[in-house]
Amino acid sequence: xxxxxxxxxxxxxxxxxxxxxxxxxxxxxxxxxxxxxxxxxxxxxxxxxxxxxxxxxxxxxxxxxxxxxxxxxxxxxxxxxxxxxxxxxxxxxxxxxxxxxxxxxxxxxxxxxxxxxxxxxxxxxxxxxxxxxxxxxxxxxxxxxxxxxxxxxxxxxxxxxxxxxxxxxx
Numbered sequence: 001x002x003x004x005x006x007x008x009x010x011x012x013x014x015x016x017x018x019x020x021x022x023x024x025x026x027x028x029x030x031x032x033x034x035x036x037x038x039x040x041x042x043x044x045x046x047x048x049x050x051x052x053x054x055x056x057x058x059x060x061x062x063x064x065x066x067x068x069x070x071x072x073x074x075x076x077x078x079x080x081x082x083x084x085x086x087x088x089x090x091x092x093x094x095x096x097x098x099x100x101x102x103x104x105x106x107x108x109x110x111x112x113x114x115x116x117x118x119x120x121x122x123x124x125x126x127x128x129x130x131x132x133x134x135x136x137x138x139x140x141x142x143x144x145x146x147x148x149x150x151x152x153x154x155x156x157x158x159x160x161x162x163x164x165x166x167x168x169x170x
Contacts, residue, residue, distance in 0.1 A: 010061045010107070021060045022067035028052035029072035033082065043082060044144060047152030049073055053095050054102050054120070054160045058112060062103025069095035089135060090142075094128035112164050117157045125153065 011018035029052045036042035043049075049072060057065020073091045077083055083091045101120045109116055125145055133142035145153070 025052040025056035025068040057099040057102035065099030069099035090132040097124040
């Protein structure tokens, strides 16, 4: 498997660059879902709310990822009603898990590869699904991403790899 060395930035909350980077990824997480919501079942199939959280955390660290993970779903819910408020806790749980896992993985491995991203996506989805099941008590609902969202998880892995490797390599 091909991997790419990522120039990592460990930005702190006292650094303005942290907020500027997070703002760009939040904007991406606002626009990207709007595009996918034009497709029937696009949100639950393609899981677009997580895409730029993965990119932000992998490239700029867990702090940028965490800002993106929390603010993106909340802003989307307030502006567009998606995710619906009832689904917001589960989406926030998965988003935060994604930010922390992606930030840790890129720091730990110092490289981005398809297996690393696949591991990140599988880890946050598995733990997030268990958390959602505990929260709402409905296993069938909790495994929705594994039943319907496989294309979205693949988009995160392969699209995330491509985006990091070719578009923000510096």
